[in-house]
Amino acid sequence: MxxxxxxxxxxxxxxxxGFSQEHFYPANAQWPISDPDVGGTGIEPVTEGYINASAITFNGLEYTNYGGPEKSLKIRIEGNAWPANQTTRIEDAYLEVAVSPNKNSNFYIDSLSFSACILSINAMKVEVYYSTDPSFSNATMAEFSTGNSNNYLNRDVLTRFNILLNSEKINDGDTLYVRFYPWVEDPTIRTGKYICLRDIGIFGHVESIAxxxxxxxxxxxxxxxxxxxxxxxxxxxxxxxxxxxxxxxxxxxxxxxxxxxxxxxxxxxxxxxxxxxxxxxxxxxxxxxxxxxxxxxxxxxxxxxxxxxxxxxxxxxxxxxxxxxxxxxxxxxxxxxxxxxxxxxxxxxxxxxxxxxxxxxxxxxxxxxxxxxxxxxxxxxxxxxxxxxGITYDPPTVTTTDYSYLSTTHVLTGGNVTLDGGSIVTQKGVVWNTTGNPTIEDNKTIDGSGSGTFVSHVTGLAPATTYFLRAYAINDAGISYGNEINFTTLNEILPPSVTTENITDILVSTANGLGKVTAWGGDTVKIRGFCWNKTGNPMINDSHVESGQGLGSFNTTLYPLEANTTYYVRAFAINSAGEG
The missing domain is CATH 2.60.120.260 (Galactose-binding domain-like)
Incomplete structure (x- = not known):
């Protein structure tokens, strides 16, 4: 048959x-805690080496903005009312980071570091604990000294703390959880008090196992x-x-x-x-x-x-x-x-x-x-x-940042290396062409090394031309590319686009103007502000006030005004092509 x-x-x-004890490889997880609106990583981690990490989580705490010293993250208790007469940590008010070794390896923690300070109060402290038990029923305090009485944090100035952990071992399959417990020590309920954090880091080395x-x-x-x-x-x-x-x-x-x-x-x-x-x-x-x-x-x-x-x-x-x-x-x-x-x-x-x-x-x-x-x-x-x-590596993981500041011959973009694949990223940047699927054989920028975000200034473009662009990252295991974006350069420089958002806080002789430059027109906005008159359609040669430069929202005081008078107000912005 x-x-x-x-x-x-x-x-x-x-x-x-199967390998001996000499097979160790450096690794770290860092949370820069930087503003994502200006290219930062937010509360997401950046890792180097054969480990994984997760985003910061908040329990009983909330964060407001990146308005702390050195653009640190402002964090307060949920509801903005710190309890009175608190002398020990609040068990259900903490922020947590977590890190674990990749499969088939152990992670030895050498040190933990972070930058912190407090705002609007002198009597606030934080305690740091770590555990491989997610319930924290068996946790160890990571001790450090601020040099102040009662170990209160410094006010208004970020201080860097580095805590040695003596190669604390995290076994294959386990996760290390680190919690920060802040509280206010005051006899009364306090509101508007913040702890500010930046640059949490966990550093160590990885050992491969059978x-x-x-x-x-x-x-x-x-x-x-x-x-x-x-x-x-x-x-x-x-x-x-x-x-x-x-x-x-x-x-x-x-x-x-x-x-x-x-x-x-x-x-x-x-x-x-x-x-x-x-x-x-x-x-x-x-x-x-x-x-x-x-x-x-x-x-x-x-x-x-x-x-x-x-x-x-x-x-x-x-x-x-x-x-x-x-x-x-x-x-x-x-x-x-x-x-x-x-x-x-x-x-x-x-x-x-x-x-x-x-x-x-x-x-x-x-x-x-x-x-x-x-x-x-x-x-x-x-x-x-x-x-x-040996520890094996994969190519990095990289994403492409959407473009901004588009002009006739240049544009601003970048990317984020979220995972280095276990091997240090030796080069990163963006690549572009006019046909799609660009590679490093096409046009490219070189914007540094390592994990994390980067900014790319793409120049030498032709006006009124469609381009395809994506981020790239290189390590010992190879090249990876991010998602592809496309854009069409401007045919010519235009005046900027600006909107008058609102006029508020109107008093006898002053008012507050809110405006926004929504598009720069292809060249730097050198002047922006408000102009006003009593007849309508105000221009720059009427009464006016300037309020900075560049894209985005702005506000300023309109002065002097006359009592019981109707005014016509609008925002303006100026670049090399004229007024908008």
Missing amino acids: KKKILLLSTFFLIISF TLSTVEWFINGNAEPAISGNLLSGTTVISDSLNLLTTTKAIKSDTGEESMVCALINKVSDRWIAETAPNNDLFIEVSAGPKTGGTLYADSLVFFAGGDNTSDLKLSLLYSINSDFSDNTTLISNISLPENRVTKIVVSLDIVLNTGQNIYLRFMPYSSSAISLNKNLAIASVQLYGRLK
Whole structure:
């Protein structure tokens, strides 16, 4: 009976991590706590190394704005009423950060740091605790001294605190939670009192630990390899002279069970010619290797193979660490395959693959005699075993910042490297072109290194032209790109756009004007403000007052005004093209 089989070669790569104590890698999580409206990270973390971190959470506390010293975050108790006669921490009023090692590693915490101060009061303090228990039933205080009486925080001036934690160990699968408990010590209920925070950081080093990793290829023309662990797999290659049919179950020669899912491979011509050695044009190739940072020690190979409707097929197995298969080595030479069964074949290996290297395995069937139609190779469950050492890296994760300050020949944009993939980001910036999907081979900026946000000044553009742009980041594992945005440059510089928002606080001789520059017109807004008169349609040559420069909202006092007089007021803005 003819068996039609599409090759389903199941390839398991099982690797045991095993390394000594010298495999340590620096890592840190930082919460800059900077204003997202001006390109900051908000309450989101920035990580470097093989760890994860989450955004700051608030319980019983609330934050208002980034109006504290050095643009720190102003935080108060929920409802804005600190309780009276408080001498210890308020159990349900805290902010929390969390960090954990990536899978298959431990994280040793060396230090914790933060910057803090208080506003509008002298008697406020904060205590810091940490625990791997999310309920905090078993927490440890991270002690520090402010140098003030009762350990009160300094008022109005941020102070940096660094707390040594003596390599506190966070095991694989655990999370370290750090809580900040602020409170006011006063005999009366106090409102409008704030603690201000910036630059929380958790610093340490990661140790890799033993794990199991697998990769499985489904060579059916559609499915992607299934990978578990820090491994990379190449696509399965079937030479042009071979043909894939359909899948079926094969009989194992050792048990007689028809349970092994395998595949038939036939020649494209459907006929095998008699040969005495493998033909370089007939092969099935699979490949695998460690992610960046890892070293793979391959020690054995197991697979099942047989002949379908023939006992004349033979098989050789070769490997190379070169993608062009040069300098290859024979592992199995000219073994005979059983008819209508598959047999288990075991090969011992001693192959070391460093970062950037792959092992390429080629299964090369041939016939010892001429074979007619419907004679096929059956192959299944190719398994490579070994162990892996080292912390592996992934390419970074980066997002693209939307554009602003669009002009005829330049624009402002940038990005945010939210994850470094476990390896330090050595270069970041934006790339652009006029066709889409820009890469670093196109135009680019270089805007520093490391994780976090960055600003890109894109210049040298052509007027009235549509561009496609995205952020990029590079580490040892490769290049990543952010989401793509597009924009069309202005054809010419125009006067700015400005709106009169409101006139408030009208008194005998003064009033308060609120305005907003909504578009700069392609050039810097050098003057903005309000003009007014008694007849209507006020201009800059009427009474006026200036209020700063640039885009955004502004307000100022209109003075002098006359009592019991009706005035016509509007906002104005001026750039090189004129008044708006």
